[in-house]
Amino acid sequence: MKKSVLFGALTVTGLVAGAAQAATLDDVKERGELNCGVVTGLAGFGAPDANGVWEGFDVSVCRAVAAAVLGDPTAVNFVPTTGQTRFTALASGEIDMLARNTTWTFSRDTDLKFDFAGVNYYDGxxxxxxxxxxxxxxxxxxxxxxxxxxxxxxxxxxxxxxxxxxxxxxxxxxxxxxxxxxxxxxxxxxxxxxxxxxxxxxxxxxxxxxxxxxxxxxxxKEPLGPLVRHGDNEWGDVVRWTLNALVAAEEFGVTSANVDELSAAPGTNPEVNRLLGTEGELGAMIGLGNDWAKNAIAAGGNYGEIFEKNIGENTPIGLARGLNAQWTNGGLIYAPPFR
The missing domain is CATH 3.40.190.10 (Periplasmic binding protein-like II)
Structure with missing residues (x-):
């Protein structure tokens, strides 16, 4: 009898957890807009321009996720957060994800119950x-x-x-x-x-x-990256693999300028074909259309394009790639395989 009760409790717990996992992705789709937590203002990383349009290195991650999920990089509600308010905003559901130069640490990952989707900038x-x-x-x-x-x-x-x-x-x-x-x-x-x-x-x-x-x-060591809530695995996969898509695109030479052409005429690299949705069904595995990565890359370019446009050596910020170069160039930027 006790075993049956325990099994039943675990089953209910599993069902509740499974329902929670899909909640954010469904909410964003139904809402038609991504609520993305950003910094209150930091040149090159996240700040509104003269016309009030948010732009920057971290902002581009938000726009890429919106493009992947909704097909529209402008479908983002940017929510400015401070070092004190950012985690409350995420935990409470006010925002769907946080992308504002936040360091991945043990306590934030475990005690605060967040999942980091990866590192988009290795800092110190x-x-x-x-x-x-x-x-x-x-x-x-x-x-x-x-x-x-x-x-x-x-x-x-x-x-x-x-x-x-x-x-x-x-x-x-x-x-x-x-x-x-x-x-x-x-x-x-x-x-x-x-x-x-x-x-x-x-x-x-x-x-x-x-x-x-x-x-x-x-x-x-300050590994910075976007994060989501614990127990929201499907949504975490969407954010994680959107970031990975931007990284992989740079490695494979897929840019905002050629992504449409490569999507229309599949090439000989099967991983690029899978990334762009011309081969396989990767999009369906995360609840998105097969053009999700194509849309994310088209939104603002690959990882390298986003870096150079917002914070690179030819900008007023003037940051060299350093640790944030591709692994093929001696850096730490590396995406798992798309297969």
Missing amino acids: QGFLVPTALGVSSAKDLDGATVCIQTGTTTELNLADFFRNNNISYEPVPVETNAEAQQQYLAGACDAYTTDASGLAATRATFENPGDHVILPEIIS
């Missing part, structure tokens, strides 16, 4: 200081005031770095990057610390970027 924490401060190393910041965003991994990293080097600091808590920039430029703190990519993005907006330097120390 650094320090920005005025050149006039005359500092060439973070180890020279003994006694400095440091602007730091609350609710982020940078708080513990900062404390660990100063403790390990037996030096002291005074934190200046801020909630958003805009507030950090304002405080830093006003001289309320000697240094600003966050992900090095964020420092580069922030410095690019300064009137005189050359008056500020990013110190050489990288004091942490």
